[in-house]
Amino acid sequence: MDNHARTPLPDRYEPFAPGIEPAVPVPGYPNTWTHTPAQPLIRRPVTRTEATGPLALWRKLPCDESNLAVLGPGRIAQGQLMHVSGRILDESARPVRDAVVELWQANAAGRYFHPIDQRDAPLDPHFVGNGRVRTDAEGRYAFFTIRPGAYPVPVKDTWWRPPHIHFSVLGPASLSRLVTQMYFPGDPMNEWDRILNSIPDAAARQRLVARQTHPAEVGDGWIAFTHDIVLRGRHATPEA
Ligand SMILES: [Fe+2]
Numbered sequence: 001m002d003n004h005a006r007t008p009l010p011d012r013y014e015p016f017a018p019g020i021e022p023a024v025p026v027p028g029y030p031n032t033w034t035h036t037p038a039q040p041l042i043r044r045p046v047t048r049t050e051a052t053g054p055l056a057l058w059r060k061l062p063c064d065e066s067n068l069a070v071l072g073p074g075r076i077a078q079g080q081l082m083h084v085s086g087r088i089l090d091e092s093a094r095p096v097r098d099a100v101v102e103l104w105q106a107n108a109a110g111r112y113f114h115p116i117d118q119r120d121a122p123l124d125p126h127f128v129g130n131g132r133v134r135t136d137a138e139g140r141y142a143f144f145t146i147r148p149g150a151y152p153v154p155v156k157d158t159w160w161r162p163p164h165i166h167f168s169v170l171g172p173a174s175l176s177r178l179v180t181q182m183y184f185p186g187d188p189m190n191e192w193d194r195i196l197n198s199i200p201d202a203a204a205r206q207r208l209v210a211r212q213t214h215p216a217e218v219g220d221g222w223i224a225f226t227h228d229i230v231l232r233g234r235h236a237t238p239e240a
Pocket of ligand 1: 106161164
């Protein structure tokens with residue numbers, strides 16, 4: 001056994017402060033009753049194996065799907081063309097390089113390209129709505145896409161979900177994954193969304209809302225939003 005094996009690892013994954021994580025099950029959203037653990041989670045320290053590997057996920061997953069809006073010449077998704085970018089950061093605001101960032105979203109009419117979504121709203125033949133990129137040395141990710149539409153949740157006593165983007169971040173190892181959602185600033189539906197508002201802490205909810213940036217930073221023809229995702233610590237991006 002070498003010295004490294006005997007050195008205890010710091011337990012870097014402190015529990016979230018009260019109010020940061022969603023309060024589940026979410027009233028009025030029946031899916032959470034079957035998708036939520038019935039028992040409190042058992043805390044388990046992270047070992048060196050889990051903190052360090054498997055690494056280099058980008059070698060195994062194609063990470064060149066950054067443009068969801070333009071499939072080819074003349075094949076442009078319908079809707080408001082949009083650029084979404086930001087950084088993946090750790091608890092000390094250090095960039096997380098080589099993280100795998102996945103995005104999925106509804107089309108401009110608020111419909112997913114997925115067999116489960118059978119809502120009577122148009123599909124867009126030029127929009128699938130999935131993307132995957134790898135962060136650079138500064139922890140940056142970026143996607144070209146379209147602004148998603150709102151959609152009603154297919155449950156009794158439904159409500160409309162505000163426009164939002166789903167994110168999954170894998171990194172630096174495959175066992176560290178955050179699945180979260182990004183919302184748009186100033187949308188009145190944010191106030192009514194049962195999923196966003198399942199996070200009790202107002203500041204934590206605000207961390208899920210992107211910031212609009214000037215289109216000049218990305219070029220003509222696109223609206224632009226920036227959204228940093230912090231994986232751990234006091235400023236961590238909540239799940240939603
Ligand atoms: Fe969604």
